């Protein structure tokens with residue numbers, strides 16, 4: 001079992017870890033700061049013992065390196081997160097939740113047919129007949145105060161269902177295994193774009209302005 005340090009502190013940028021096992025260019029560690037793709041959020045990148053990390057496998061937390069390492073099982077290695085990329089993922093993920101709350105408040109319970117959080121943009125897809133961009137001004141108006149002022153985002157687990165992590169901001173709760181900023185203000189200004197995916201399928205893309 002790998003201890004997932006990012007769930008204890010999502011702002012942790014470096015750590016030491018013990019190497020448990022190595023198979024070719026895949027490394028298992030006793031603990032990690034690297035998020036593995038989950039809930040649509042992409043895996044982290046960074047360095048393990050100075051070697052570039054290209055992926056983290058969500059099924060077994062195998063850290064896929066760009067080449068076979070020169071260290072061995074039992075060694076201690078230095079982990080360095082690509083923080084700039086991760087911080088964008090956290091901001092874009094939290095922004096996507098704000099967008100989904102705004103859509104729910106404005107248009108009601110639309111069926112969500114997909115979502116993804118990357119480092120350049122996040123997106124959410126709805127079953128919706130019509131142009132979702134017709135509502136962008138209302139969505140932006142709803143979100144704007146949260147981007148301008150600090151509103152706390154917490155993630156907690158309910159005792160009756162401890163394996164599910166709940167994202168919470170004021171009265172809104174969303175089950176989510178991803179990583180988020182602590183305050184809505186950290187998201188900064190965002191831009192929305194619409195894509196039509198075919199009849200009755202509308203995508204909202206979220207971009208960071210800086």
Ligand SMILES: [Zn+2]
Pocket residue numbers: 039093097175176177178
């Ligand atoms: Zn989420």
